Amino acid sequence: MIRSFLFDLGNVILLFSHEKMCQQVADVCGRPVELVRHVLFDSGLQRRFETGQMSEAEFHRWFQEAVQSEVDFNKLRVAASDIFELNEAMASLLEQLKRSGYRLVLFSNTCVTHYEFVMQKFPILSVFDAAVLSFEVGAAKPEPQMFERALREIECDPEECFYTDDIEAHIAAGRRLGLQAEVFVDVPNLRRQLIARQVRLTE
Numbered sequence: 001m002i003r004s005f006l007f008d009l010g011n012v013i014l015l016f017s018h019e020k021m022c023q024q025v026a027d028v029c030g031r032p033v034e035l036v037r038h039v040l041f042d043s044g045l046q047r048r049f050e051t052g053q054m055s056e057a058e059f060h061r062w063f064q065e066a067v068q069s070e071v072d073f074n075k076l077r078v079a080a081s082d083i084f085e086l087n088e089a090m091a092s093l094l095e096q097l098k099r100s101g102y103r104l105v106l107f108s109n110t111c112v113t114h115y116e117f118v119m120q121k122f123p124i125l126s127v128f129d130a131a132v133l134s135f136e137v138g139a140a141k142p143e144p145q146m147f148e149r150a151l152r153e154i155e156c157d158p159e160e161c162f163y164t165d166d167i168e169a170h171i172a173a174g175r176r177l178g179l180q181a182e183v184f185v186d187v188p189n190l191r192r193q194l195i196a197r198q199v200r201l202t203e
Contacts, residue, residue, distance in 0.1 A: 002180065002199050003156040004103035006132075008165035009110060012184045013094070013125075014084040014118060024079035029063075029071045039066040049111045052135040056113055081117035089187035091124040098127045099202040105153045106131040107163070109140045141165070142173035151177065162197065164190060 010016050022040065026033040040046045043066070049059050060073050097104060106128045108115075112135050119125055130153040132146060139145035154161045158178030165171050166184045174181035182193050194201065 001160060002102070002162050002194075002197055003160040004105060004154040004162075005097060006105050006107040006150055006154060006161060006163035006174070006179070007094070007128075008167075008170070008184065009106060009108035009118070011166045012164060013087055013090050014122065015087055016084045018083075021080055021083045024082065025076065028075050028079040029067050029069045031067045031069055035067060039063065046111070047140065049113075050109055050134050051140050052112075052138045059111075059113075077113055077117075081114050084114075084118055084121070086122055086124065087187070090190075093187055093191065093201075094124060094127050096201045096203070097199075100200040102199075103130075103155055104128045105150065106133070107141070107146070107150050107165070108132070109134040109146075111135050141167070141170045147173060147177055162194070162199070164193075 007013060018041070022033050022037045025040070026036040029036070045059070045062065045066070048054055054062065056073075056077070060071070060076060063076070064071055094104065104127055106125070108131070110133055115131075115133060115135070132150045132153055134140040134146060137145050137149050141147075150163075151158060159180065161179050163171070163174045163179045163181040164184045165174070165181070168183050171181045171183050180197065182190070184190060191201070
């Protein structure tokens, strides 16, 4: 019997584009998008930020040095964060699960900037009872520390928790720990997976 859920955030609940982020940040700092992409991803900057190895102020300072341009802190924050779109069908499903009394836990590799931005912009995220976030844990999925924290937050045995994520390696890690885990494809497919497990979906 399913008692709780672990839900990934990006490209499950909120659709997003790293390319859009790179372009918007490039526009703000007046530097080529190729350089911005390299600084954010190829250098490992974004991963260090997402695992809590630097503060927003440190990220800002490091980024300015890397692109050799002064960038307004708040403009950079918005350019890097305004890249998300709500998956409306997923929002409806979350509301049904909440009404049915299940425990909902957000499980995401994300940075403090993105998390604070989406929490303000998308009220549906308030349905979650807890959140396991990479920048708070100091590790990123599929690293063991993230799953160890998640197993504490679900407040049930692993086999009583359903986990979905769009990245197959994360799902594989969850299955090894006993979670009922499925790769997220779309909401109709997810609903079929839940119905097969006799999950209550209160209208």
